[in-house]
Amino acid sequence: MGGEEKREFWRWTESNWRNPDIDWKNARYITVGIDVGSVSSQAVIMADGQIFAYGSMRTGSDSPNSARNALAFALEATDMPGDRMDYCVGTGYGRVNVPMADRSITEIACHARGANFIYGPQVRTVLDVGGQDIKAIQCDEKGKVTNFLMNDKCAAGTGRGMEVFADLLGVSINEVGDRSFQVDEEPEAVASTCVVYAKSEATGLLRRGWSRERVLAAYCRAMAERIYSIVRRMGVIPEFAVTGGMAKNRGVMERLMPLIGLKRMETEWDTQIAGAVGAALFGYALCQKGKGREK
Amino acid sequence: MLASYGYGDGSGDYFITIDTDKCDGCGECVSACPAHVFVVVDEDPNDPLREEPVAMVAAGKRKKIKYECGPCKPASGRPTLPCVEACKAEAISHSW
Numbered sequence: 001m002g003g004e005e006k007r008e009f010w011r012w013t014e015s016n017w018r019n020p021d022i023d024w025k026n027a028r029y030i031t032v033g034i035d036v037g038s039v040s041s042q043a044v045i046m047a048d049g050q051i052f053a054y055g056s057m058r059t060g061s062d063s064p065n066s067a068r069n070a071l072a073f074a075l076e077a078t079d080m081p082g083d084r085m086d087y088c089v090g091t092g093y094g095r096v097n098v099p100m101a102d103r104s105i106t107e108i109a110c111h112a113r114g115a116n117f118i119y120g121p122q123v124r125t126v127l128d129v130g131g132q133d134i135k136a137i138q139c140d141e142k143g144k145v146t147n148f149l150m151n152d153k154c155a156a157g158t159g160r161g162m163e164v165f166a167d168l169l170g171v172s173i174n175e176v177g178d179r180s181f182q183v184d185e186e187p188e189a190v191a192s193t194c195v196v197y198a199k200s201e202a203t204g205l206l207r208r209g210w211s212r213e214r215v216l217a218a219y220c221r222a223m224a225e226r227i228y229s230i231v232r233r234m235g236v237i238p239e240f241a242v243t244g245g246m247a248k249n250r251g252v253m254e255r256l257m258p259l260i261g262l263k264r265m266e267t268e269w270d271t272q273i274a275g276a277v278g279a280a281l282f283g284y285a286l287c288q289k290g291k292g293r294e295k
Numbered sequence: 296m297l298a299s300y301g302y303g304d305g306s307g308d309y310f311i312t313i314d315t316d317k318c319d320g321c322g323e324c325v326s327a328c329p330a331h332v333f334v335v336v337d338e339d340p341n342d343p344l345r346e347e348p349v350a351m352v353a354a355g356k357r358k359k360i361k362y363e364c365g366p367c368k369p370a371s372g373r374p375t376l377p378c379v380e381a382c383k384a385e386a387i388s389h390s391w
């Protein structure tokens with residue numbers, strides 16, 4: 001094959017990381033959480049309930065390989081052999097197809113638990129905007145779910161919707177947020193966040209002379225309103241935290257937070273690993289209860 | 296836990312909520328519902344450390360719940376819903 005590769009604007013940065021302060025050799029239990037989402041997959045390796053390493057990458061064509069690749073990517077950052085792990089929990093959209101998992105646990109449970117870890121025990125409401133669903137979760141100080149509502153009927157307002165849109169406008173997914181604020185005046189939201197309609201609506205607006213920034217602003221606003229309608233239905237108890245890739249999109253987040261009327265919590269961790277963190281923590285809890293793998 | 300299954304769209308919100316703290320997994324709702332909306336599982340997948348049976352809305356019904364429940368919800372006059380009536384624990388509620 002020759003020629004120039006087509007630029008894909010939706011692509012976000014894949015990354016892996018290892019915690020330099022942890023030596024896996026000292027750990028009693030190494031547990032792994034693997035979150036195979038519809039758009040991205042993460043593997044988090046924990047040493048006695050602390051994050052030792054992780055890998056985050058795009059989901060490939062099938063769940064088993066995406067899980068293997070994400071774990072291999074996390075291991076790459078370490079000097080630990082893969083067979084050292086004591087227990088593995090799969091979560092996410094592809095959770096039942098994670099070949100190395102000892103069991104699977106829903107994203108709802110894992111995101112609450114993961115948010116409790118990366119944001120701290122004050123978090124009571126978790127919003128996760130995944131590749132193709134929106135989840136609103138309330139949890140207690142231990143990260144146990146007390147109330148949840150999930151909308152996965154269509155891709156409207158989700159990560160996948162945003163990718164399609166970024167690609168359509170030829171704007172890199174990492175720049176969507178900043179570019180959407182490069183407007184003289186905030187436009188009204190586009191009428192629909194439905195992926196199919198938004199496409200034709202955006203094309204129409206561009207033809208009428210709207211700048212790409214203005215179209216982005218209108219779309220980010222629509223996404224924020226869509227997400228808000230779901231969060232509002234469940235109710236928000238502070239503190240409020242956002243997990244998943246959409247937490248990094250300031251175009252949507254800075255339009256969403258005034259609607260909610262709260263500040264969102266901050267974290268130094270990558271918000272995309274929350275689900276896998278929760279999964280690895282469940283694995284750790286099971287090992288501690290003596291319900292880990294038989295040795 | 297209040298577990299809400301369903302969706303919201305332009306026409307409204309359609310969620311069935313099960314209070315898992317009240318539900319004991321008796322399964323009465325499963326047999327009462329003509330549309331087979333409910334299933335009882337041995338362990339709540341959203342609360343994996345609890346290990347008690349609990350009712351859920353079947354995965355295949357969540358995205359079309361408005362239509363599944365249509366026959367139980369005539370446009371005028373609302374009879375008691377079979378699922379709500381069957382649940383002695385009063386664990387089931389509907390948002391619409």
Ligand code: SF4
Pocket residue numbers: 313317318319320321322323324325335349350381382383384385386387
């Ligand atoms: S009838 Fe009520 S208590 Fe029994 S399984 Fe259904 S929801 Fe649970």
Ligand code: SF4
Pocket residue numbers: 327328329330331332363364365367376377378379
């Ligand atoms: S309203 Fe009717 S169809 Fe809907 S869940 Fe209840 S019994 Fe089933």
